[in-house]
Amino acid sequence: MRFAARWTLLWAWCLLAPRAAQAHPIEARKGTLNLLDRAAYLVVSLPVSALDNVDDDGDGALSPAELEAHAGAIRAQVIAGVQLLGPDRALPLHLLMLDVTPPEDSPGLASRHVVAMGWFDLGGASAAQAPDGPALREGLRMRFRLFGKDSAQRELDLTITRQQDVQWVRFTPERSEHRVLPSSVTLLAEYARIGAAHVLQGPDHLLFLLVVLATGWGWRTLLAALSCFTAGHALTLALCVWAGWSVPAGVVEPAIAATIVGMVAFDLWSRRQARAGATAQRLALVFLCALVHGLGFAGALTGLTRWPAGSTQMAGALIGFNLGIEAAQIAVALLAGATVQVLRAVVGQGAHRWASNAASATALVAGTWWFLERLGLQP
Template identity: 40%
Template sequence: MARGTRSSSHLAALLALFTTFWLMCLAGLAAAHELRPAVGDFAIREDTVEWKLRLSAEALLADIDMEGIFDTDEDANAATYDSLRALPAEDIQQRFRAQWERIGKGFVARAAGADLPIELVDIQVPGPGDLSLARDSNIQLRVALPDGAPAVQLGWVAAYGPLVLRQEGPEETAYTGYLTGGELTPPIPRNGSARQSSLRAFAEFVYIGFEHIVPKGLDHILFVLGLFLLSLRLRPLLMQISAFTLAHTVTLALGILGYVNLPAQVVEPLIAASIVYVAVENILMRKLSPWRPALVFGFGLLHGLGFASVLGEIGLDPARFASGLIGFNIGVELGQLAVIAVAWLLLAQPFGHKPWYRRRVTIPASALIALVGAFWFVERVI
């Protein structure tokens, strides 16, 4: 009896943790995926560096510390950030120019071991639009290169978050990098470029793919958990994961190549709907239905288009298109496997053999997933 009581208490604690997690998701869904990597393009001229970036001006104005977070609600200055997002474009432009002396200290241009002054040339901010979505501003910078400096390094401080930097120039030699933790580019020759090694570039895209699932991909995490909850047997689970993987690999490649292009306003609500469907079917069905793998394949096509939009924002180095695509996809798969592994260790391994597992775990957890997916669907449609 005491042993049964302990098991029930353990299960209750796990379910309470599950419930808390999903409620936190509900509270934070409006801001999920807001913090994306900033993307910059630069060109080294005869005596200057011209540097253009697409970024969140509001996050920099609010002094959000973007290192290691993916939702602005996690920062103490979240309220300031939210208020700035509602301001007209002209106000953001004026504030950004007025605070450039502070903000600009976080940008780095270095040559011959010395930091170079960075001039803010222009800033373009769109109107506030849909306040449930982050808006991207475009800034243009100029760096004067000192005489005799053979190379220059670019980047910014860790608190400004991940940064994708791409050099304008011949595709086979131009630099492309994904910088995190305050990392700088390697020294870029004044009259040339500095390419990454193939292994380093491949590893970066594996990291980007994994990060898009864990911790940033709440929608994909929910979907994968929905697949996991229906059956704890390896074969049905592998059938679903294989169908999902094959499908999103196809549309990820087609989306990046430009053969398939659906707007996010269509793709994102459909991804949310796929989460709801899988969760509801978990409640209604006791085992894998004959049509489930085919439906999962269809849903995988949608998720692949979502993945393609991420890579589209970052941009793939044309000279390493195949390796970048494969690396990102491997990262996504590793992220999915990590989610399944954690769920198996917390739920399936200790409780999967219990007769009450479906009643106390599968159905309540699936109901919570369905609620989150439904909330997300309504939010994305409206």
């Protein structure tokens, strides 16, 4: 009776879940996870190329006959590669159905995707806990490791629901694990870490920040420059995430490289002109360039996860992401300042000018190269 009840619930949920085509249970490279009382119901579309030793004729697709012949191997790989993790272990996945999804206009052909349907048992946090213990509600993580060989099959979008709560996450080989409907504090901390990592792992953002810092100003002016950079990228980040603004990456990425070149060019021009009013103009330029960098931050954030518009989860993710960016910027500024002080102690007062010229030259060359590369014009 328990199995029949779960089967009925699963199929009812599948029929009611949003989908693009009525002929298919779910779109390619997408999935849904619906958390109910004591179970989490899963429907996911998996690329055939992610499965080992099941494609007998090597055509990159799976026929119904191949599915039947290798059903056991496919089940084992799905159970190992699609996991819902509790605090101390992977929760049991009970697969109810495997099916192929051929093209709508050619239902007899083999399919490049396999649809897996099943449920995770949320009845206990550990093997020693009684099956009738309290269901797990917090601390869950979803892990996905079945990525295809083609570039288009290297990601999976999963929509997670629990009553009125909705979460969208994207799995990639680089980010194969996500928290499931995390608490506000956990969400804030996680996105602060993601924001800091995005800055520290992004050479273009780091180089622009070093150009902003390498001016020889006092700490008050440097603080003003960092504040302008913060205000600019926070504004466009909020507009993109909160208000739904969107700019193609093919425009944003070259523009970010152009801000590096433009900032260096302005500094070189200001030094030659020795203009007294260059500080105010430079702060304005930093703000304008930061607007462009905010578009890049927004693309990174929305490419990882999405939350319902106006939700507290969206606010938490946005605030945490910004806090992480600011923490990384402060760390870079402190490290750059300490480096200049060490150079001054070693080579004298000319160390700052040497460091400034080195940063400008590096930024000019790298920024120009990135700009041409991102436009597809590199030699």
